[in-house]
Each structure stands twice: as C-alpha cells, then as structure tokens.
Amino acid sequence: MGSDNLLNKRNILFLIILISFIGVIAFIFGYINSQQIITVKYKNVSKLTIQKIGEGSRSLEKETIYKKSGEEIKVSKGRYLLKYIGNYGYASDYQNFTVKNKPVSISLNPDYSEQRLSSILEKELENIKTVLNTKYQNIGDYSIQKGKLYKKGKWYATTLQYIGNDEFNYDTLRLVMYRKDNVWVLITDPPGIIISHQVYPDIPIDILRDLNNVQNTVFVEKYTDPNNKAYFP
C-alpha cells in the first residue's frame, strides 16, 4: 500500500515535470516564432526609426532608432511605421509595412526634396515648354501651367489650361514627361483629361494620383459659370 502511494506520487511528480518541461519548450518556440528579422538598406537618409502600430488602435509603441544601413534587428510580428529623414536635398517620408512569417527586407533611397525639385524645375521649364511647343501646332490654345517635377527630377507632370475658343472642348488637359538622356520626352501623347494608370502602367501611380487629384486647374473666366457646381478644390 505504502509503496503504491509512493509510486503514485512519483508518477504525479513525473507528469508535473514533463508538463512543465513541455510548457517551457512551447513558450520558447512561441517566443521564437513571434520574432522576425527586419533589414533596412538605405542611403541618403540621416535618421530612420521604426515603431510598432498597436493592435486594434492607432497607437504607436516606443520607436526604435535604426543605427546603420543593412543592420538586422529582431522585432515581434505586426504592423510597423517606418519614418525617415532624408539628407540635405532629399525628401523625408514614412511608410507602413507588416511583419509576418518571413524576414522583411526594405530598400530606401529617398526622392529629392520639394525644394530641390523646384530648383531644378526652374532650370528645366523652358526646355519642357520648347518640347511641347514643337510637338503641338495648336499648343497656343493652352496655357502651360508650371507643374511639378517628381522622384529624382526625371518625371514631370503638369496641366494645360484651355484659353482658346472651342466652347465644347475647353477641358483642362494633363500630361506626363520623362527626361531620358537629358531630353524631355512626352509620355502621355496626346495629353488627356485624366491620365489612367491602366493606360500608362509605367508611370509611377503616385505621380498620376497627384496629377489627377491635386494638380487641378480652373477654367478660364470666360468658360466659368458661377451657377454650375463644378469641382474646384
């Protein structure tokens, strides 16, 4: 009887130790599984931080400063906000990314800053206008708006405000150009009311969104009807 009790106690102790051991192993595996490696390679960036986005809310956890390009850091799975400050002449920006079951590798090379792009545009605008004036005989019916340079100054987009006398087609047109071998080439030929990503998949979509949605040009006064509910943001 006494030896039976002892045996039962030993069995129970054995089970407790076994379950504890398995629990510890499961915990270690669970922890390892919840971690993942992020690698960010970058240049022209002076500061880069990563912050985990809290689950179910927009709250952000403490930010991690990324010390050098190519460094591998271990983080828990989830959604992250990556923010960077560009070197002088380069843009600062942010982006979201999600860490799942695979290591995440991100490459960053920021676009030029708005100030730098504006400065380049001042020098390039005449060349751009010359290309358009040469290409279209009746470009004189339009006022070429200043537009914007994008990325590293190789993409250009602008609007053409109609100033001619065609009452049925005085729409504002949009166009995108690309500087290839120091020559500006019109990509969207002919310019259109809306430049579609489906029609021009090679043009970066952020440029098209900015051109279609932000670069709005009002109609000239003679075509403006104050009673009409036209969209002028």
Next chain:
Amino acid sequence: MNKGQRSTIIIVVLFAAIVTVYFSFTGNNDSTKNGNNETAETEEGLPVHEVLYSPPITDINGPFTIEYLYTKNSVDHIKIVDSSPQGRMNAIHWLREHGIDPTDLDIRFDDFTNPLKNREN
C-alpha cells in the same frame, strides 16, 4: 498506475504538446486574410467598385452620364457621355465622391475631341 497507463499518458501529453507547438508556429496574425479591404479585386488585380455595377448614372445638371463597360471579371473602361467640359469635370468629381479614384480606371469621354490629338507638326 502501471507501465502501460503511464506510457499512454505520456503519449497523450506529448501529442497535445506537439499540437500546441504546431499551432503556435502555423498561426499568424495575417490581417489581410480577415478581409479588411473595402475594395474587391479582380483576377487581373484591378479594383472593382460596386457602384460601377449599378445602371448608368445620369445627372442632367452635370450634365453627364457615366456608363461602364466590363468583361466577366473586371471593369474594362467607363464612358462619360452627354457632357460638356464642366459636366466631364463634375462626372470625375462624382466618381471621387463615391470613393473611386479616376486614376485607377480607363475613363473615356465620348463628347470630347482632343484639340491636341493628331494635330502634330
């Protein structure tokens, strides 16, 4: 507890542990699987907005009519017809108001003659 019972318990406990570890490995927090996206995607990856499957939209004050043409799985393009320059602008505004970015679609304007088309030097 005899040797056989003990072996059975060990096997059961080990099985439970393996299952637990397995699920902790395979389970993930992939939120995209939960379908948070408001916009469905076609096989070609083009966005398909429900509003485009409604009958043509006409606004006589625009003035504009938005028609849509689609294949089995995707919107091929949309047409804006019966419009003026102001109406075309209003039609684009209408699309934006309904959550459709005109950049994502091939929009064709039936009443518009592009003054810069085929008039090159």
